[in-house]
């Protein structure tokens with residue numbers, strides 16, 4: 001597909017829907033259709049894949065700006081030619097994942113605890129709000145505190161605050177060397193071990209526990225990696241990349257299941273008893289659970305430890321797939337949504353059920 | 357900027373009685389002499405005496421004061437340490453100034469999970485000091501860190517010398533407890549990597565006290581780097597130094613800090629701090645790298661090579677920790693040093709793409725001659741965050757106005773080259789007109805709508821950070837935004 005700027009056409013579609021009191025389902029490459037709530041009142045699809053292309057890339061500025069429909073795979077390729085990468089390691093999902101969808105769903109890969117999440121790398125956006133207005137927030141510079149940080153607010157909003165047309169993302173150099181080490185241990189020990197790695201500055205960019213094994217990814221300068229390797233010992237895997245790629249792309253055998261898959265975010269060292277098999281990523285911060293147990297048996301122990309549980313894939317997509325908010329917070333977030341999209345044009349019900 | 361004599365208004369006795377019902381008498385200030393210290397923040401050209409100052413000590417008191425203000429329709433301005441440089445904590449003539457200085461306790465420091473839960477009035481540096489025995493620190497380090505409060509840091513999304521590598525406040529905080537004007541106590545963020553719903557931490561960080569009162573902050577702590585080294589490189593011209601900044605990044609190095617000082621700043625600082633800077637250099641770069649011993653050594657060699665490739669006349673590596681701290685001392689004392697050679701200085705805070713450094717610095721030199729005002733440059737070069745200091749004398753008629761005009765030109769240029777009017781100091785009252793240059797009316801309307809979701813009656817820090825469309829229309833008579841006539845829908849005056 002060729003690069004094209006469809007901002008004006010997209011804006012006209014939104015403005016028309018707003019005027020007619022209609023709604024729209026924003027869709028990029030469709031790679032995350034499985035995620036979020038099923039819409040209560042599905043409207044016509046607003047396609048962003050035609051609105052694509054890298055608009056500006058300046059390696060020494062550490063920033064890339066691309067249109068919403070640009071595949072993440074394409075961005076990765078462009079950056080790679082210059083020895084750079086997206087530090088938050090978003091999934092490519094067979095090449096279908098786009099910039100817009102990555103921001104909307106806030107999918108960050110295994111490097112997240114050490115290199116930051118999607119939101120940490122968003123420097124600016126162009127968006128269309130629910131009134132059909134084309135707006136620009138932030139920019140391409142590293143530091144910018146003029147106005148509220150609307151760009152970051154778009155991240156994880158599932159399109160309900162606006163259509164992200166374009167995003168400027170901070171990029172970083174690729175590490176010189178990457179290795180993966182394996183360590184055999186019990187789960188509780190693994191949590192302590194992974195958490196303890198943060199006590200000293202190690203070149204760490206991955207820590208996952210599954211099937212009685214902790215896998216660590218070390219990435220950085222060749223010198224730093226080899227020192228860390230000898231300090232940590234552990235058994236070096238022949239292919240450093242395979243496990244991280246499989247986690248990032250949800251291709252790890254753990255995800256090959258008909259059971260509902262839950263994503264659970266937890267504070268360091270929290271160890272809830274959960275009804276099903278788990279895989280622990282992000283050094284203990286992100287747990288994956290395969291389970292069709294009742295929702296309360298999953299959310300209650302997680303809430304008690306200060307975490308939250310998302311029904312990531314499968315299960316009841318018409319229910320509350322995102323962890324419910326306390327009433328005052330839910331009310332405030334609904335007011336925020338209306339501030340951006342008063343008539344409810346975008347993805348109604350994709351995050352929370354449409355009120356009344 | 358208007359530095360006309362402030363009007364004052366005394367608080368109604370019933371208001372004082374009501375406040376006295378919530379706070380100990382000593383925590384309600386209303387006599388002119390008591391109010392004086394709160395007339396301004398770090399931007400002293402703006403002064404306004406508040407009607408009353410309150411110093412709550414508990415979250416309960418904050419909520420009750422807000423309830424009183426809500427009922428009476430009184431505006432509330434939060435104040436931390438008052439080091440802000442954009443007038444964000446400037447009081448309002450008919451407003452309540454809520455000073456959070458008494459919230460000065462570190463509530464919990466968890467060395468195992470590497471977090472600290474602190475009250476908003478805690479000084480930035482105090483967190484790192486408390487964490488140091490555990491080998492940890494709080495990364496964002498504004499130059500004002502001995503004085504500024506963490507609550508103020510959250511409200512401004514403050515940065516520091518090390519944010520190129522370690523991020524701004526928004527990247528280093530996990531959770532906030534906030535009291536809204538409606539009296540709701542909300543928890544934003546969490547100790548987990550993320551939270552359900554919208555990214556409320558993004559909305560609140562940098563919101564300059566317009567969305568809620570932050571009453572508790574949980575920050576992330578990092579392990580202290582085991583090795584840190586500093587390179588000082590001197591250059592014959594500012595442009596080469598600017599190019600070397602891009603060169604370091606192009607070499608795949610992300611320094612922990614990368615700062616620039618021009619000749620004027622070097623000389624002034626050297627006279628004051630005696631840190632061994634080369635006073636004949638047109639510019640110096642201070643480049644810090646950190647990590648493991650091997651890593652640091654390797655990066656250091658590469659940085660030194662890049663500096664030489666870009667024409668550095670001298671490349672010095674700090675021999676030891678003492679010399680490293682000495683080199684930094686100069687950088688950190690640059691502001692007070694300016695205060696010594698000029699009665700007043702005005703600090704600007706635009707950010708530009710790094711590759712525009714030579715052009716913008718060149719323009720500034722030109723304009724400096726035109727306006728007859730000296731400019732010193734000391735800034736976060738790695739982030740492209742400029743801090744030109746315009747030296748002036750407020751007692752000379754017309755100098756302040758000329759300074760403002762000069763500053764306005766610099767900020768407009770920042771926007772023109774693809775940057776922003778403020779990298780870390782915030783908009784406050786100071787850059788409110790420049791907001792009309794950077795944003796179109798639809799964008800400003802969106803900001804106002806977001807504000808309304810939090811504060812429907814506009815009682816929190818009104819008149820700051822985001823200009824009304826009316827104001828921009830007036831200001832816009834002189835400015836054209838992105839080549840369009842601003843606010844065609846509004847009536848002209």
Ligand SMILES: Cc1cc2nc3c(=O)[nH]c(=O)nc-3n(C[C@H](O)[C@H](O)[C@H](O)COP(=O)(O)OP(=O)(O)OC[C@H]3O[C@@H](n4cnc5c(N)ncnc54)[C@H](O)[C@@H]3O)c2cc1C
Nearest residue numbers: 436437438439440444499505507508509511514515565570
């Ligand atoms: C010499 C000097 C050097 C500086 N260097 C830097 C630097 O390197 N980097 C940088 O980013 N800044 C720097 N600053 C600016 C300033 O120190 C920062 O903006 C700092 O974060 C302000 O903190 P404060 O506690 O003084 O806030 P204040 O000035 O008291 O308030 C700032 C804003 O925050 C709001 N606010 C304060 N507390 C709260 C709260 N609890 N809840 C809600 N709103 C609140 C106020 O209403 C106001 O809008 C410097 C200032 C000086 C004087």
